[in-house]
Amino acid sequence: MKKVKRTTIYDIAAKLGITASSVSRALNNSNQVNEKTKELIIKTADELNYKRNILASNLRKGHSKTIGVVVPRINQNFFANVIAGIEEATYQKGYNLIICQSGELHDKEIQCVNTLINQDVDCIVISVSADGNDYQHLQNVIDHGIQLIQFDRVAEELETLKVINDNEQASYEAVSHLIESGYKRIALLEGPQNLSIFKQRKVGYLRALKDYNIPVIDELIVENAWTKELGAEGTRKLLTLPQPPDAIFASTSDFSALGVLEVANDMKIKVPAELGVCGYANESFSEITSPSITTIDQFSVYMGNTVANLYFQEKGNTDTTAKPKIISIKPELIIRGSTARNAKV
Amino acid sequence: MKKVKRTTIYDIAAKLGITASSVSRALNNSNQVNEKTKELIIKTADELNYKRNILASNLRKGHSKTIGVVVPRINQNFFANVIAGIEEATYQKGYNLIICQSGELHDKEIQCVNTLINQDVDCIVISVSADGNDYQHLQNVIDHGIQLIQFDRVAEELETLKVINDNEQASYEAVSHLIESGYKRIALLEGPQNLSIFKQRKVGYLRALKDYNIPVIDELIVENAWTKELGAEGTRKLLTLPQPPDAIFASTSDFSALGVLEVANDMKIKVPAELGVCGYANESFSEITSPSITTIDQFSVYMGNTVANLYFQEKGNTDTTAKPKIISIKPELIIRGSTARNAKV
DNA sequence: AAAATTTACGCAATCGATTGCAATTTCAAA
DNA sequence: TTTGAAATTGCAATCGATTGCGTAAATTTT
Structure with missing residues (x-):
C-alpha cells in the first residue's frame, strides 16, 4: 500500500503563507476569519485533497x-x-x-x-x-x-x-391473558434473578395470580430456564409432576417457549388445548412455529x-x-x- | 456529573519522581526499563486507575x-x-x-x-x-x-x-440434492441479478440441471423473489401453472422459502411429498418450521x-x-x- | 582499578488540530 | 490627523503518548 504523506493544515498554511490557526478556523467555519481568505483556504484544502485528522481533532477537543x-x-x-x-x-x-x-x-x-x-x-x-x-x-x-x-x-x-420495558406490566398482562383464556395452573419459567428484568417479570406473574385469586404453587416456578434447552428441561419436569400445569409462561424468551413446544410435542400434549404457552420478545420465528407462539413485543x-x-x-x-x-x-x-x-x- | 480529571502518564511520572518516557515505556512493556521500576509503575498506574488515552496514542503512532x-x-x-x-x-x-x-x-x-x-x-x-x-x-x-x-x-x-461464499457450488449441490431426491421440475426463485451472489446461485442451478440432463424451463424461473412476500407471490404463480413445478429452490433466502411453505399450505399442497422446498442462509427459524426447511449454511x-x-x-x-x-x-x-x-x- | 559495555532513564521533539490571548491591521468616527 | 473599536491574524500552549538521541549509572571485561 502506498503511504502518501497526508496533507495537514500546516501544508495548507505554508502554501498560502499564513498560519495554521487561520486554516483551522477557516475549516471550522469560524467567523473570526476573513471571508476571502476563508474561501481561498477551503479551495486550497480541496485541491490538496485535505482530510481533517479526526484523531488529532478529538484529542484536542476532548470528545x-x-x-x-x-x-x-x-x-x-x-x-x-x-x-x-x-x-x-x-x-x-x-x-x-x-x-x-x-x-x-x-x-x-x-x-x-x-x-x-x-x-x-x-x-x-x-x-x-x-x-x-x-x-x-x-x-x-x-x-x-x-x-x-x-x-x-x-x-x-x-x-x-x-x-x-415495563416488564412487570407486560408479564402481568400475559398471565392475565392466560387466566382469562381459562388456564388455571400456570407455571413460570424464570430467568436469572440477578437481572432485574427477570425479577420484574416474576413480580408481574405473582401480581396477576393474586389479582385473580389463584394460589402460588412453588413447584410450578422453575428457576433459570432461559435458553431453549433449559426451557425444555424445565418443561419436562413440570409436565411429569403429579399435578402438571395447564399453561407455561416462558418469561425469559421465545427460545425457552420453543423448548416448551418441543417437549409438549414429544409428550403428545396438545398446545393450546391441553397446554397454553406464552413466550417473550417476539422473535421472528415465534409467528411461524406451529402453533404460533403468543408473546410480548418489546419494540x-x-x-x-x-x-x-x-x-x-x-x-x-x-x-x-x-x-x-x-x-x-x-x-x-x-x-x-x-x-x-x-x-x- | 462529577468529572474526575483523567490520570495521564505525567501524573504517574510526577508521583514517582520520574519522567513520562519511562512510564510510557513501562506500560508498553519495553525492555528498556528496569524490571523493578516497571513493576512499580504498573502498580501505581493501577492504583491511580490509569487508562491509556488511545486517541493520543494512535495519533502519535499514525493509525x-x-x-x-x-x-x-x-x-x-x-x-x-x-x-x-x-x-x-x-x-x-x-x-x-x-x-x-x-x-x-x-x-x-x-x-x-x-x-x-x-x-x-x-x-x-x-x-x-x-x-x-x-x-x-x-x-x-x-x-x-x-x-x-x-x-x-x-x-x-x-x-x-x-x-x-462459493454460491455457485452451494446452489449446485442444493439442486443436485433435489434432483437426487426425485424431484424433476425444479423452479428457481432468484434475486436481483445485479448482485453477483444471486447470479452465481443461478449459474449453479443451471449447471446442475445440465449435468443431470434436465431441460431448463424459463417459466420456472422467477425473477426478484427475495423477500417472504415476493417469494409467496412467485410461488402462487408457479403453482397455478398448467405444468407446475414439483420443487422450488428459493435461492435468495429462507424468508423466501417460508413464503413458499405458506402458499403451499394454503393450496393444500403437501411438502415434501408433492413439493420439495429448499431455502438459503440457514436462518434460525428454518429448523423449526413444519416441515423444517432444507437450506444452506453460510458459516x-x-x-x-x-x-x-x-x-x-x-x-x-x-x-x-x-x-x-x-x-x-x-x-x-x-x-x-x-x-x-x-x-x- | 581502569576501560569497555550494557542498562536505565531523561530530554525534547513529534503526531495534527484547536484556542485563549496578544498583536496587528482596517476602517470609521471624532 | 487622532483615536477607538472591530476585524483579522499570529503566537504559543495544549491534548496525551511515543521515541530517537544522549548521558549517567551499573555491570562486565581486561
Missing part, C-alpha cells in the same frame, strides 16, 4: 462524537434491533457507533467498558450481562464524566439514564431510537441536581395460536 | 486501530452474525469497530463510506447494497490508502480483498472471523504487485424435512 455500545451478543435479535435503532438515530447527527459484545461474561464486559473509556467515547450505552452483579465498572464510566445510558437489562441501584428498534434521542436530549443539560430520567416503554402482548383456547368458567 | 463496517442492515441475521464474528476477532487485537448500515440504499452507502474515510479507519469492510451498481465510492477508499475488504455481496469488477460468524483475520494478515504486506486475495468459504447443505422425499427413478 469523540462517538457512542459506545455494549451488549451481550450482537447477533441476538433483540440487541441487533436495538443497535439498528440507535444507529438510525445517531447517524443523522454525525455520530459514530463503536460496538462491543460482552458475550454474557462479566469480565469481558468490564474490558469492553474500559476500552470504550479509553476511546474517549461521549456516551456508553449498555445492557448488562447476566453474569455478575458488581457494577464498579459502570460507576467508573460516570466518574470519568462519560454519559451512561442503560437499557433493558439495567443495574437498578445505579442512578443513570435508563430506557426499559426493540424503537427502543434504540429512544436511547439515542435520550442522549442528545440530555447532552448539554448541566442541571446536576435533576434525577436521571428513566423512560419506560410499554411492551405489547401479541396473542397467537399457542394460547388460543376458549375461556371456560 | 486509528479502527475498522469500519458497512452492511445493508445490522439486524439481519446473516449480517449480525458476520459482525459478531468480526468483533470477536478484532477485539482481541485491540481494534474497534464502527458500524454503519446502508439500508440497501446506494446513496446512504456512499455517505457511510465517506464518513468512515473521514474517521481515519484503517480498513473498511463492506457488503454492498442491492441498490445501484456504481462503485466510485469504493475506488475512493482504495485511493485514500485504506484497506478495503468486501464480503458476501461484492463488486466483482473491483480488485480488492474479498471473502465470499456467517466464521465468515466474520475470516474477514478480520484477512485484514491482519494483509496488514504490513508491502508487496503491491500481488493480486488481492479472494477467500471462498464453502457453504454446507443442510438437509431437512422440506425435501425428505425418497428418490424414485
Whole structure:
C-alpha cells in the first residue's frame, strides 16, 4: 500500500503563507476569519485533497462524537434491533457507533467498558450481562464524566439514564391473558434473578395470580430456564409432576417457549388445548412455529431510537441536581395460536 | 456529573519522581526499563486507575486501530452474525469497530463510506447494497490508502480483498440434492441479478440441471423473489401453472422459502411429498418450521472471523504487485424435512 | 582499578488540530 | 490627523503518548 504523506493544515498554511490557526478556523467555519481568505483556504484544502485528522481533532477537543455500545451478543435479535435503532438515530447527527459484545461474561464486559473509556467515547450505552452483579465498572464510566445510558437489562441501584420495558406490566398482562383464556395452573419459567428484568417479570406473574385469586404453587416456578434447552428441561419436569400445569409462561424468551413446544410435542400434549404457552420478545420465528407462539413485543428498534434521542436530549443539560430520567416503554402482548383456547368458567 | 480529571502518564511520572518516557515505556512493556521500576509503575498506574488515552496514542503512532463496517442492515441475521464474528476477532487485537448500515440504499452507502474515510479507519469492510451498481465510492477508499475488504455481496469488477461464499457450488449441490431426491421440475426463485451472489446461485442451478440432463424451463424461473412476500407471490404463480413445478429452490433466502411453505399450505399442497422446498442462509427459524426447511449454511460468524483475520494478515504486506486475495468459504447443505422425499427413478 | 559495555532513564521533539490571548491591521468616527 | 473599536491574524500552549538521541549509572571485561 502506498503511504502518501497526508496533507495537514500546516501544508495548507505554508502554501498560502499564513498560519495554521487561520486554516483551522477557516475549516471550522469560524467567523473570526476573513471571508476571502476563508474561501481561498477551503479551495486550497480541496485541491490538496485535505482530510481533517479526526484523531488529532478529538484529542484536542476532548470528545469523540462517538457512542459506545455494549451488549451481550450482537447477533441476538433483540440487541441487533436495538443497535439498528440507535444507529438510525445517531447517524443523522454525525455520530459514530463503536460496538462491543460482552458475550454474557462479566469480565469481558468490564474490558469492553474500559476500552470504550479509553476511546474517549461521549456516551456508553449498555445492557448488562447476566453474569455478575458488581457494577464498579459502570460507576467508573460516570466518574470519568462519560454519559451512561442503560437499557433493558439495567443495574437498578445505579442512578443513570435508563430506557426499559415495563416488564412487570407486560408479564402481568400475559398471565392475565392466560387466566382469562381459562388456564388455571400456570407455571413460570424464570430467568436469572440477578437481572432485574427477570425479577420484574416474576413480580408481574405473582401480581396477576393474586389479582385473580389463584394460589402460588412453588413447584410450578422453575428457576433459570432461559435458553431453549433449559426451557425444555424445565418443561419436562413440570409436565411429569403429579399435578402438571395447564399453561407455561416462558418469561425469559421465545427460545425457552420453543423448548416448551418441543417437549409438549414429544409428550403428545396438545398446545393450546391441553397446554397454553406464552413466550417473550417476539422473535421472528415465534409467528411461524406451529402453533404460533403468543408473546410480548418489546419494540426493540424503537427502543434504540429512544436511547439515542435520550442522549442528545440530555447532552448539554448541566442541571446536576435533576434525577436521571428513566423512560419506560410499554411492551405489547401479541396473542397467537399457542394460547388460543376458549375461556371456560 | 462529577468529572474526575483523567490520570495521564505525567501524573504517574510526577508521583514517582520520574519522567513520562519511562512510564510510557513501562506500560508498553519495553525492555528498556528496569524490571523493578516497571513493576512499580504498573502498580501505581493501577492504583491511580490509569487508562491509556488511545486517541493520543494512535495519533502519535499514525493509525486509528479502527475498522469500519458497512452492511445493508445490522439486524439481519446473516449480517449480525458476520459482525459478531468480526468483533470477536478484532477485539482481541485491540481494534474497534464502527458500524454503519446502508439500508440497501446506494446513496446512504456512499455517505457511510465517506464518513468512515473521514474517521481515519484503517480498513473498511463492506457488503454492498442491492441498490445501484456504481462503485466510485469504493475506488475512493482504495485511493485514500485504506484497506478495503468486501464480503458476501461484492463488486466483482473491483480488485480488492474479498471473502465470499462459493454460491455457485452451494446452489449446485442444493439442486443436485433435489434432483437426487426425485424431484424433476425444479423452479428457481432468484434475486436481483445485479448482485453477483444471486447470479452465481443461478449459474449453479443451471449447471446442475445440465449435468443431470434436465431441460431448463424459463417459466420456472422467477425473477426478484427475495423477500417472504415476493417469494409467496412467485410461488402462487408457479403453482397455478398448467405444468407446475414439483420443487422450488428459493435461492435468495429462507424468508423466501417460508413464503413458499405458506402458499403451499394454503393450496393444500403437501411438502415434501408433492413439493420439495429448499431455502438459503440457514436462518434460525428454518429448523423449526413444519416441515423444517432444507437450506444452506453460510458459516456467517466464521465468515466474520475470516474477514478480520484477512485484514491482519494483509496488514504490513508491502508487496503491491500481488493480486488481492479472494477467500471462498464453502457453504454446507443442510438437509431437512422440506425435501425428505425418497428418490424414485 | 581502569576501560569497555550494557542498562536505565531523561530530554525534547513529534503526531495534527484547536484556542485563549496578544498583536496587528482596517476602517470609521471624532 | 487622532483615536477607538472591530476585524483579522499570529503566537504559543495544549491534548496525551511515543521515541530517537544522549548521558549517567551499573555491570562486565581486561
